Amino acid sequence: MKIQGNLIIFSTDNEERKDVRRLQEKKLQLVLDANYNLPSFEINSKEYIKELAEKKIEEIFKTSTFYIEQLYTWGDPAYYTKDAEVTVTYLVIMNKKNIHNMPDNLQFYDIYIENKESGNLQNIVLNNEKQKIEYQIETIVKRNRQNVEYIHQLVGDAPIRELTAIILHTGIKRLRNRIENTNIAFSFLDKEFALSELQQIYEIILDKKLVPANFRKKIEPMVKKTERVVKESAYRPSSQYTFNESFIRNWV
């Protein structure tokens, strides 16, 4: 069997500043090649798959600082290629500040995720200095008695491979689950950060505005305030916070 690995690499960057009097906004980013394929790596029978994934990331970005977890394994003949019959996908979160290299064939795309009010349709925009596409993923619910199965498919024609779109959709779902149940949000940020930065990470991933007062209370046990303060713009400077290392939660 031909088996390959796949990487969904998320990161964040700043939007262009539109108004000096307003907070610098963040945007979510994703690594793809020019044909909207995820970075992939070969799996051999000598090494541990997870280590091969890590090696690949280190080879791409020349850094070993990132978050990684296995996402899912895909094996549907409908999506087989000449190189991959089975594909193991890993979810990766990077802080762009840690990147020391960027190969020519890969690029960061801004990714905008928007869930339609209908609930079974998700709109994705992938955007770059060079190119931009937009497509929809439809979710069909299959129920028999108490069992529920979700089937995802690409709506209409789009210049992205359907399996890539489905993998990415699954990755976004996992990312949203992880950000609400673990502390992966910190993997996007520097060691020190403002609470508004952290909140923006939550907002762009969940596609939802949060109330600052409530957000602060919720994440309070996860962070520690430092004495340092940063002036961002024409408003009150914010304290810098760090992750509270004594915070422990037993997630899956």
Added chain:
Amino acid sequence: MKIQGNLIIFSTDNEERKDVRRLQEKKLQLVLDANYNLPSFEINSKEYIKELAEKKIEEIFKTSTFYIEQLYTWGDPAYYTKDAEVTVTYLVIMNKKNIHNMPDNLQFYDIYIENKESGNLQNIVLNNEKQKIEYQIETIVKRNRQNVEYIHQLVGDAPIRELTAIILHTGIKRLRNRIENTNIAFSFLDKEFALSELQQIYEIILDKKLVPANFRKKIEPMVKKTERVVKESAYRPSSQYTFNESFIRNWV
């Protein structure tokens, strides 16, 4: 690459009745062969892996009524065998009432899961008319900054393959997560059931006694009461309930 599929099949059965005046107790069960290996199946390049898993289950039990989800993909040279370098594991839940066949090489083992108060040690007992083993899985927490990684290993010597024990441990973790966040519990039960039966499913999976009054309130939106009543023993008969099909929760 040599790639195989694997099945963690959970079910429940009744304990032997010790006292006619007490409620019939349930126990969790797991399908293994006589050497404590999980049932496995071949993966070919012609069919969808999930359908191969389903086919295998149908071949074993002659039924197509069960719950199935992909658990994890294992690919560590330390655990390679001559038949499997990569193993894709599926988690399956069966109601024993739906089983119409049982091959000679496979058996149901009673499985008792006990989390030691220390928290990083789990005791597992596998028990059968023919054989019984007991072993411990130790969980080591590896932290660097905010990232947490859990590494599981078999303590000492036990007549079970370490990878099997690790896979099973991961399956139990997933099962516990699923029972608290989805409605898989109903997959263990008949169409109609008593609330105490449902509660027992939760209790044996979570290894925790629950307060009936609170449990009823928690699962109330998920169930519908029928007019039927069942007399179990020397106490008040219980109403039969069914899954409330209009109950919807958006889980991962």
Added chain:
DNA sequence: GCAAAAGTGTTCGGGCTACACCCATGG
């Protein structure tokens, strides 16, 4: 002064926990 973000406090409601209590049954 004003816009905008940083930061604090209060109220309300839902969900979970603990617990008291009544009902129905067969031995």
Added chain:
DNA sequence: CCATGGGTGTAGCCCGAACACTTTTGC
């Protein structure tokens, strides 16, 4: 009549949502 489970109600607590309000800054 009593042990045991079926079933209901209530009080306390914590957490999240909504929102009012103060502080700090640069334009």
